[in-house]
Amino acid sequence: MAWILAILQTLLFIGGAPLLAGWIKMLKCWLQNRNAPSLLQPYRDLRKLWRKESILPESASWIFTAAPYLVFTVAVLTAAVVPLVAVDLPSARIIDVFGLVGFFALARTFLVLAGMDIGTAFGGMGSSREMTISSLAEPAMLMVVFTLAMSAGTTNLSMGMDYVLDSGLVLRPSFVFALGSLMLVAVAETGRVPVDNPATHLELTMIHEAMILEYSGRYLALMEWASQIKLMLYGVLIANIFFPWYIGRDFSPAALGQGLLAIMLKLALLSVLLALSETLLAKMRIFRVQEYLSFAYLLGVLGMLSHIILEVYYA
């Protein structure tokens, strides 16, 4: 029963990811005084790509054709691990937060290899930049995980959320820093402004787009979908770790419905934040990203230190 619920939750996750992308696009349009496309536009885009012919570059090897499946599959698997509407689902035990980072790295590896497979300048450029940025984001991410795990005593996501729920409303300075750090990391990892611009197709500035430039048709649909899932993953992580309230704690329909409503509301609010920052900020120069990410790391370190200094009580 619980496993079926877990699979259903994963499907909900995958199905909901384009919706979130549509909502963010809509918010950005409103903020920039443009007419917004429909909320369902990402679904339409995916359907359109699904129907189009897929073209493979002549120099592509099997890595290039295997990468979309792998990237998408790993995204699905990651989505299965993260609690969305209910905690204590058995799928959360498969792997912990470190493993989640490992999954992201696995998907990224194949994305990057696919970028390098064709042998054009753009693929290599995007790959090189992606690897650099993700390398720098990793220590900050780890600091966040450490800060949270030091308080909660677990790296299991579901258990961590249980801990936050059980201890009620406690203002933890370390969590504030960890939240800030995780947000910065999330922006960098999902390739949003100011690190990368998902809407750009200007050849010399793109990172994510440069790697998937040669994909078309169904392959591209898979890649796009996977990156939408990844964006939602970070959103859900931020929402459910730091503000896990109203997530379903048992598997009764009422609790699940409440959890669903809660996560939708939380994600909608987080999207407002993202859309605002994307509208207000300009994309950074690539060699400014290191400063941005070292700031994220600094926040993580301060989070850890404030846990040690301020939150541990000596009797």
Add this chain to the structure above:
Amino acid sequence: MLDELSYYHQAILHLAALITLSSFLMLGQSRLLRLIGVFAAQGFLLSASTALVAQTHDFPHLYISALLSLLLKGLLIPMMLYRLVMRMNLHREMDTVEHPAGVMMGGATLVVFSYYVCLPIVKLSPLMTLNTISVSLAVVLLGMLLMITRRHAVAQVVGFMSIENGLFFAAVVSTMGMPMVVELGIAFDVLVAAVIFGIFFFHIRSSIDSLDVDRLSKLSEVEE
């Protein structure tokens, strides 16, 4: 643990953490105007935590010092510095740190060090907020680090002022503030210092045509 404390205490801990953050931000800021802005924010945080302590422990006189620090450190001194920078046309100048990552790591080490130093004091007392005394020591040390790593005189003055902020914070959280007279005295001292620094800037500038303090080593007896 943390959840045994009242929300006021938790909020004070938050403010302490944010004050440390502001010190780090100052350490990494290369633009003078933003540096002054962060300094002003630190003043605000300081005054907010003073007011909170006053509220929690019911010390009315701390409200006055909260107000004082708000006016002086949050508004007056930053505004003076701001006008100074604008008047001297320094707002486009960059004062970059040479090894930003190294300085930041050094700062983090200083925080750990001040925690280590203050640990015996903290262990003596059951007062939870006393943990913040290591934060205030860290703010003092970070202010010194700021003065060491910067060349620009304005940045050094900001560093100096933030040292004073750290001391003030220590006084507020560990001993519930100093006697009113002392506090007023210090407040005016700082104000006077700021004014004197302002005049001093004009003098350095007119004599060496720059505010780079490294140039002040010309008087050294040692031949280069």
Add this chain to the structure above:
Amino acid sequence: MILYLAYLSLLAALLSAGVSLLTDRREYLSCGIKRLRARTAGWLPLSGKTVAWLDRCLEPDFYALLLRHLPFVLLGISGVAAVLVGAVELSGDFSASATLPLGLPWLHWHVRIDALSGFFFCVLGLPLVAVSLFGPGYVREFEDSKAHALAILGFFTGLFVAGMEMVLLADDAFFFMIAWEWMSVASYFLVAYHHEQSASRRASFLYLLMAEIGALCIILGFGVLVAFSGGFTFDALREVQLTPLWASAAFVLALLGFGMKAGLVPIHAWLPEAHPAAPSHISALMSGVMLKIAVYGFLRFIWDLLPEMFWEWGVLVLVTGASSAILGILYALQQQNLKRLLAYSSVENIGIIFTSLGLAIIFFSTGYPQFGALGLLAGLLHCFNHALFKTLLFLGAGCVLHQTHEINLEKMGGLIHRMPKLAALFLVGTLSISALPPLNGFVSEWLTLQAALQATHLESGVLRSLIPTAAAVLALTGALGVACFVKVYGVAFLGLPRSLHIAHAHEVNDMGMLAGPALLALCCVLFGVFPTPLIDGIRGVIEKLTGAVLPNVTALGWLWVTPVDAKMASYSPILVLISLLVAGALCYYLLHRGNYFKPRRAEPWDCGFGGLNARMQYTSGAFSMPVRRIFNPVYKISETLDAQTEDPEHWRVTALKYQFQVEDKSWYALYQPTGQAVTHLARRLGRIQTGSIRTYLGYSFVTLIFLLWVIS
């Protein structure tokens, strides 16, 4: 019983060394056999079959074939025996000891095999089997070469392997040092194998020098123990009582000595010179196995022989390990020579191993043996995993080198189209070393991070903030490691070929050269997906070594790894693999369902200009440029940019030439000054050598007087 298995392994290795000496000795041998047959014809009648067999063996072609394969077959037997020793030891308690009637009259060689050495036999055995499969094909190219006698290569390979096995068997300080030196000297000759290249000669000399300095430190470390215990056997040394100061001195000496061999920063600079200089299968053994022998020595010294530990040591090991890890990978990322890159990555992995050992020391000395055992488990598991994937990668590099005679990444590209099988095997190695789930590298790095997470339980706030920082360094290392190996794979195997001989490369003919890496790749996947039996075995090793137990690590059954507690963290690699396969298959099915889905091939996007060629790809140097720039202070970079201009005002650039070289800072900061200081000192000392016979007579005279005074 188990000892005999170990002897078998040792003897097979020695025999392999002996047999190799017979290469190129066909004439002598056939003469000798003929003479022998003539002499013994009367009383030892040989059957016709035997004679025919002997004659066939001595045919030139068959003889060469035989002598190429036989040493490796023997090495394979040695490897299989070693794996068996390891497997038996890991499955239960079978320690055995004996005294060999060799060595000094009053100090025979003591041998002993216990759980720890059994585990390292396992670490040695698997790569050895793979190398023995790979070897015959690889050494073929040396067969006809004048400068490279196959006999020498085989001889020293056998001795080298035997030396490593003896180190594992040794049970007294004296025999340990003999075995250690044996291993070092044999490997010196292997590093010097390409002696016609001056770089090789230089590397081998440097290697010998560092090995001897390291050995000196180890001897001094043993000396401290022996002085306080009065015996050379490890049994006597275990009883030693040391003051903290002397214990620390012994510890520092051991860290220096074994760390020198293992390649810890900052004394690592010899490693990336020496390992790539040897033939590829030897590089694989050196990087994959010999470094682990150094780790074994360290473990034996610290955990088994020293009576107690202090947390300060742990901090020292942790910091050294973390800096080795980060610097190793940062340098690896900037290498263009594939084998050098792999060697630097060994520095990184040794750093990761020492980081977990440092964590273990901290936990053991502060009274948390359970978490200490977790750190030790992570370290040992990573030893095993690294032996697998590093050997795999070195053998893969060997295949490429063998087929194309190219080791420079800047010249490679597109090998996946030309060597598809090797490319698939190399990909497994790449993913494993990048610590990606569900392969084996991930398990050990995950356990390391889990061990670091237990820092929350420590009382000291300083340690509690130091350990997460070290863990963050590890995370950065891991991420850069992914970048590094993605670069290797992307540049060497993907894209378009960057030179002509790479474009004409083809798959290796010799099946053995693929079978070796294939075996290792299989192990990488197997131990990644089913780590629990191995973890259970290592748990036993740790229990016997330290007495500490990890009660819960496989508490949920063989499906799950739960380092401390199921509530803390759990990982189920098999479920990860199954869900990956199921979701992948579903995804594939959905994509190909219904209408006919057949992608069309077309030219890639070239901005509309046309004429994409291989020179437009990102090169290896370009790929790692952002990292080079961000971590600039770490490197010593020399760059030149030549712009050729046409017109008199030098505005129109017609050609650009960019060159860069990244050098190791530790070379300039540590090695060169030390070298200069030694030369300087030697020159000072040289002044007493005046060359005049009367002065020398004077020295003797003074010595004589001094000695007479001492005696009286």
